[in-house]
Amino acid sequence: MGDGGGGGGPPTPPPTQASFQQIQDTIFTPICTACHAGAAAPLGLRLDAASSYALLVNVPSVEAPGILRVAPGDPQNSYLVQKIEGRASVGARMPLGGPPLPQSSIDLVRAWIAEGAPAPAGASGTADVFRVVATIPAANAQVDAPIEALHVIFNADVDATLVGAAGIRIEASGGDGVFDNGNEICVPLADVRVSAVNPRMLTVRPVAPLSGDRFRLVLGTSAGIALADVGAHVLDGDADGRAGGEFSVTLDMLPEGTP
Ligand code: HEC
Incomplete structure (x- = not known):
């Protein structure tokens, strides 16, 4: 972004590879962390950049424990998608109290999950301090x-x-x-x-x-x-x-x- 792509041309086509970083930067950080951050994050779900991936992918939902927040390869049965589409079995549509996400944002999340929910670049299986x-x-x-x-x-x-x-x-x-x-x-x-x-x-x-x-x-x-x-x-x-x-x-x- 910020490279002057505007100017009234045709809308940018959707990216072929949806990256987690893009979801973090355009959805989680600006919109969701107003609530989903820190010790008081609802249902323990922190969506700041340092926590979000670990707390979403292959982690069960608290509201509906039978379903994963993000089930790699299966957007339809990922609780995150159900919450932002407003079709979850429990609670409200996310972002709570705000306007629904634009379809392009929902599509980005769906595409990333459909591609197997790959980790952001730089993440690895081990860390210096295990916690x-x-x-x-x-x-x-x-x-x-x-x-x-x-x-x-x-x-x-x-x-x-x-x-x-x-x-x-x-x-x-x-x-x-x-x-x-x-x-x-x-x-x-x-x-x-x-x-x-x-x-x-x-x-x-x-x-x-x-x-x-x-x-x-x-x-x-x-x-x-x-x-x-x-x-x-x-x-x-x-x-x-x-x-x-x-x-x-x-x-x-x-x-x-x-x-
Ligand atoms: C105004 C505060 C607020 C904002 C902003 C918000 N949430 Fe939530 N979120 C909540 C609350 C409170 C709950 C629990 C009650 C409910 O589900 O209605 C919740 C629950 C959830 C759950 C269910 C977690 C589980 O384990 O069952 C998900 C997923 C979720 N939010 C995702 C998001 C996403 C993604 C965004 C940004 C697009 C977002 N929320 C923005 C307050 C918020």
Whole structure:
């Protein structure tokens, strides 16, 4: 853009290769990040340039957990498309409260997904510091429906061989909403695994759906083994910029008003 292509000629034909960068620059950054940014982003969906790809592609929707936000190759069944076209099963058309996106913008998103939702240039499977980008449900979320699975999205591909041995656990507060006071309950887990379609996503499934308490998911260490990415970078759990430390996130399923 900005190279003087105006001047009343015929409209520019649609690009043959829709790039994620273009979607970021023309849709997400100028329109969606008014709400979808930072810790208060609705449903934990941050659409700023540093987060958007990791939180969209092959990541389940929060509103409709049976459908992916972006299912590569399948625009029709991508929740992102359904939300901007106003045909989602839950909630409002996006952008919320604003005019609908022009058809050319919707077509750009559709074309990118149809092409397999390729990553922006420069993205790779590993990073220098391995860290958590987001969880679904989001940290400190007040959740009403029972939670059948927790998803953790990282900034690099998870080494699946370590998942079974690393210290991953869910604790319940024991009904008082307080942790570390001795009455926590360790929630039995049915399954912890790296997603088959998204190597950056870990899914933790309790034996029974979580409800009626405050819960804490901890990605810690067990007998010295912690999560790492495929490049052997150990998780920077406490976000101090260096490998090591526990990651934990709290999910509140107590009735509103509980201290
Ligand atoms: C004014 C604030 C606001 C703006 C701007 C906005 N959203 Fe949203 N978005 C929300 C809220 C609130 C929800 C949850 C309620 C709902 O879906 O109606 C939501 C939900 C979503 C969801 C569902 C996520 C899930 O996991 O279920 C998607 C996808 C989404 N928005 C995409 C977008 C896109 C793309 C844009 C920009 C074109 C956008 N939103 C602009 C507030 C906003």
